[in-house]
Structure formats: C-alpha cells, structure tokens
Amino acid sequence: MTGIGPRLREERERLELTQREFGQVGGVEPNAQGKYENGERSPRADYLAAVSTIGVDVLYVVLGRRTPLAEQALSGREENVLETYRTLPTSGQAVLSNLASSLAEMAANYSTRSTVQKKTRARNTPD
DSSP: OOSHHHHHHHHHHHTTOOHHHHHHHHTOOHHHHHHHHHTSSOOOHHHHHHHHTTTOOHHHHHHSOOOOOOGGGSOHHHHHHHHHHHHSOHHHHHHHHHHHHHHHHHHHHHHHHHHHHHHHHHHHSOO
C-alpha cells in the first residue's frame, strides 16, 4: 500500500470502523471519506487531528512510518519483554517475533471461534 489513501483505509479497517463512522470522527461525510481513501482528495489537518483522537497513527497515514512507541508508555511487564528481546541475537529476535505472531494469530482465531460458538448456542437455546 502506498499513498495517504490506502494507509488511511488501513487505519480505518484496523480500528474496525465503517467509512461513515470514521468520517463522523473526522467531521466529513462518507463520500469525502471514500475520496480520501481512493486518493481523489487529501485530508485536511483538522480532520487528521480529529481521527488521531481515536488512535489513528497520523505519522503513518501521512509519511508511511509508524510512530515510535514511547518507552514511558510501556508497562513494567512490557519493558521486561522489550529488554529481553534486545539482549537476544538476531536469530533469537526472529524466533521471538515469530512466536509472538503465532500466539496473536491463535488468540484471534480462538476469539472468533468463541464468538461463533456463543452465537450458535444462543440460536439453539429454546425460548
């Protein structure tokens, strides 16, 4: 993905919002949101400031670089993981990164399966 539009769409999808919902946050109509995402128009600074309040990484949207996470924002447990990661050789960092990705994927799959199971049980429960 290159350009502001696709990155803006990526951020909207990451936050699981519709174009209408996202546009409301930024103070624009859904058609304007669509034009931003398709690269037909560029968002204004006040729009970007507004969507940043819901967690949009504006640096990423505009420049394509993720905003670095301030270490002060990390919990003690997160700091420990980061310090441990930094002490590992490159091969160990790769293994840890793969493990974290696998665990996140498993958690997402479990969450989805759990939601489907709850909905199925609810439908099968007699009134």
